[in-house]
Amino acid sequence: MFAYITSLFTADMAIDLGTANTLVYVKGKGVILNEPSVVAYTIKDGRKEVLAVGEDAKLMLGRTPGSIEAIRPMRDGVIADFVAAEEMIKHFIRKANKRSKISKPRIIVCVPHGATPVEKRAIRDSVLRAGARKAGLIAEPIAAAIGAGMPIQDPTGSMVVDIGGGTTEVAVLSLGDIVYARSVRVGGDRMDDALIAYLRRQQNLLVGEATAERIKTEIGTARMPADGKGRSMKIRGRDLLNGVPKEIEITQAQVADALTETFQQICEAVMAALESTPPDLAADIVDRGVMLTGGGALLGNLDLALREQTGLSITVAEDPLNCVALGTGKSLEYEKQLAHIIDFDA
Ligand SMILES: Nc1ncnc2c1ncn2[C@@H]1O[C@H](COP(=O)(O)OP(=O)(O)OP(=O)(O)O)[C@@H](O)[C@H]1O
Numbered sequence: 520m521f522a523y524i525t526s527l528f529t530a531d532m533a534i535d536l537g538t539a540n541t542l543v544y545v546k547g548k549g550v551i552l553n554e555p556s557v558v559a560y561t562i563k564d565g566r567k568e569v570l571a572v573g574e575d576a577k578l579m580l581g582r583t584p585g586s587i588e589a590i591r592p593m594r595d596g597v598i599a600d601f602v603a604a605e606e607m608i609k610h611f612i613r614k615a616n617k618r619s620k621i622s623k624p625r626i627i628v629c630v631p632h633g634a635t636p637v638e639k640r641a642i643r644d645s646v647l648r649a650g651a652r653k654a655g656l657i658a659e660p661i662a663a664a665i666g667a668g669m670p671i672q673d674p675t676g677s678m679v680v681d682i683g684g685g686t687t688e689v690a691v692l693s694l695g696d697i698v699y700a701r702s703v704r705v706g707g708d709r710m711d712d713a714l715i716a717y718l719r720r721q722q723n724l725l726v727g728e729a730t731a732e733r734i735k736t737e738i739g740t741a742r743m744p745a746d747g748k749g750r751s752m753k754i755r756g757r758d759l760l761n762g763v764p765k766e767i768e769i770t771q772a773q774v775a776d777a778l779t780e781t782f783q784q785i786c787e788a789v790m791a792a793l794e795s796t797p798p799d800l801a802a803d804i805v806d807r808g809v810m811l812t813g814g815g816a817l818l819g820n821l822d823l824a825l826r827e828q829t830g831l832s833i834t835v836a837e838d839p840l841n842c843v844a845l846g847t848g849k850s851l852e853y854e855k856q857l858a859h860i861i862d863f864d865a
């Protein structure tokens with residue numbers, strides 16, 4: 520009875536606690552919050568106080584004076600800084616749950632398939648301490664596939680590749696569960712790092728993470744342009760030879776070159792998944808193709824390059840950045856049918 524009454528006041532929530540972005544889905548409403556996973560603190564007399572969370576905090580990354588610290592609490596898809604992660608979850612829950620101060624929501628969070636029991640426990644505890652009445656976990660690849668509208672309950676093989684900020688998860692699903700999954704710690708962050716290293720090595724130019732991400736989203740490509748050059752953009756950084764600011768132009772060919780290794784690692788993960796999949800399911804995947812989700816799926820020509828390398832047909836999901844949150848949210852809406860994949864055990 521008590522549970523029924525509280526459920527009238529609180530809307531259950533689903534959270535995609537991502538390395539790069541955190542999204543909150545409220546049951547019956549959809550995705551109502553989407554912000555970078557960043558927390559900024561002020562440091563006064565050795566004491567830390569939260570200054571900003573999300574969008575505002577991301578603007579501070581790489582631009583902070585000594586008295587301010589901006590942190591990304593998630594690394595490689597799991598919590599790296601527990602205190603900051605909890606602050607962040609608390610902040611987002613409060614923001615999404617303005618309506619109800621009296622009761623606590625039930626919250627489902629997705630976790631990478633590769634998360635260890637200790638990492639899962641940590642995520643569950645953080646969510647409970649941040650104000651959830653009950654915390655459920657769901658495997659991220661299942662959420663991604665549901666969010667991308669794949670028929671995961673059917674007796675056919677479906678392959679989903681979720682390329683996030685921290686990890687790429689490749690999974691084969693059939694009959695509503697995971698047949699094979701592998702998580703590689705390669706994603707958008709690694710692409711940014713590769714661009715930073717490339718510019719340092721080839722151009723003696725030091726750029727920050729924000730600039731690297733901008734290059735990737737504006738002219739990033741996984742495939743060498745046909746004319747050997749492609750589009751280009753101007754970027755600024757510090758000249759490592761004399762320490763002064765310098766502006767250069769970077770071409771898509773250079774970006775493709777810098778991203779080669781990261782792209783190859785994603786390709787290898789897809790091929791390894793196909794090789795480890797039972798033959799009949801692998802045949803389904805050859806027939807039906809592969810679905811790409813996550814922000815990394817937006818990298819220019821990634822679908823084409825993957826098709827060329829793997830011979831599989833590749834589809835980018837309609838709204839790749841939202842798939843996991845939508846899928847986690849749908850698991851709330853269809854909780855009865857999907858009970859077997861939600862882990863509510865404390
Ligand atoms: N147009 C784009 N081209 C290439 N990369 C992009 C583009 N848009 C966003 N990204 C990258 O996508 C990543 C974020 O994707 P997403 O929100 O799916 O990750 P996440 O869920 O936070 O991470 P994870 O699932 O690994 O925990 C970032 O690295 C971002 O730079």
Ligand SMILES: [Mg+2]
Nearest residue numbers: 537683813843
């Ligand atoms: Mg993600």
